[in-house]
């Protein structure tokens with residue numbers, strides 16, 4: 001096979017890629033060596049802004065197959081018939097660490113899925129935990145600052161974590177999951193994914209249901225003990241990335257079963273929990289899991305930057321039949337994810353190959369940095385027009401959402417113990433050996449913080465469950 005000729009970015013053949021153009025054999029380099037200048041200048045610009053959160057990730061392509069009919073709840077075309085297949089892409093990340101940080105740290109994992117449906121992309125941008133630390137986005141940048149680095153030393157700080165958590169008791173549920181065995185998965189194939197927020201389904205009769213999304217691993221939940229994780233973080237910081245990539249190369253395709261919990265719209269007002277509070281689950285006994293389908297990851301990316309780094313997920317990307325809920329965190333993420341991508345990748349990020357929908361994109365958006373998709377060609381760029389441009393279709397209108405009350409700033413807590421019951425339930429369902437490890441993990445972290453914060457946290461854990469708090473108090477030598 002004839003070798004391809006090396007070219008500049010403008011496609012011009014290059015005569016020498018090893019020796020710079022110099023004035024004489026030992027003389028200085030000439031400015032005229034535009035290929036060298038282009039090479040160095042492009043290299044300087046290889047990095048794009050790292051994601052503030054979820055910077056370290058692995059990704060893979062796959063397919064989603066419907067296994068059960070849920071059309072009574074949603075008209076989304078992706079679920080329209082049993083056996084239907086939809087191509088998808090998944091990105092799995094840690095949250096707090098930088099792009100080169102170790103995979104086996106104790107952290108929440110991002111579980112972001114993009115389904116290329118015939119009615120546009122549905123992004124299911126979740127985590128491997130069913131809840132989150134906070135329920136109001138007003139707290140989000142502050143919370144993330146506690147997970148990142150201190151202003152002066154650039155070191156991470158357990159004191160920042162516990163200072164924040166001790167004053168935000170709704171975090172106790174997620175803190176319990178984080179310090180439990182599930183806080184360090186054995187690998188991406190061995191963890192569940194959850195939509196975490198409540199979303200809505202809308203069916204063909206335009207009826208609304210509240211829903212929660214669950215992707216349960218078919219490999220079984222498997223976790224890593226702290227000591228092993230610490231060792232691997234040094235030996236092979238990219239352990240989870242390597243494990244997923246190599247499994248797919250070997251033809252061992254990880255699979256998840258997709259389930260939903262479905263709540264009739266009218267139940268929301270009377271339910272014991274605020275169903276839109278991201279720090280709460282809906283107990284399975286109240287709303288059982290309904291099977292929907294199977295997700296399989298079966299193809300590695302060809303190029304990490306093009307596919308994983310440039311993939312851009314947003315909870316705003318819901319398709320007809322799937323929609324939002326009043327969850328305050330979801331409402332904020334609908335704005336902030338797309339906003340992050342506009343900053344990170346530019347305003348035309350949805351046209352990048354990994355993000356581009358398989359469905360046709362027809363609108364009046366034009367121009368902007370890096371417009372590389374033809375920019376609508378000669379077609380009309382305003383509406384209303386009499387030139388046959390795309391038109392909105394009222395058939396896609398959602399049923400009106402009933403709201404009530406005064407505009408104000410509400411803490412959505414329902415009762416005094418609201419934030420303590422579910423962390424306590426979780427503690428009580430753990431087997432005794434896992435309870436011990438949970439207590440040990442928390443104690444090891446709390447040992448690094450001032451006594452006054454330890455006391456505050458012990459009081460919180462005791463309110464969740466007396467044995468839970470007592471175990472931590474004992475571990476701290478109270």
Ligand code: NDP
Nearest residue numbers: 130180182192281282283284285422423425426429430434
């Ligand atoms: P159930 O007995 O119906 O559900 C128990 C669920 O707890 C399991 O299905 C499993 O969720 C999850 N679980 C089991 N072992 C662990 C573990 N070691 N670490 C973390 N989660 C575990 O009870 P409830 O529905 O009332 O939930 C009780 C508690 O379980 C909740 O407070 C919550 O913390 C936790 N949980 C609940 C989920 C829900 O959607 N109801 C989802 C995940 C956790 P899974 O099957 O998803 O792995």
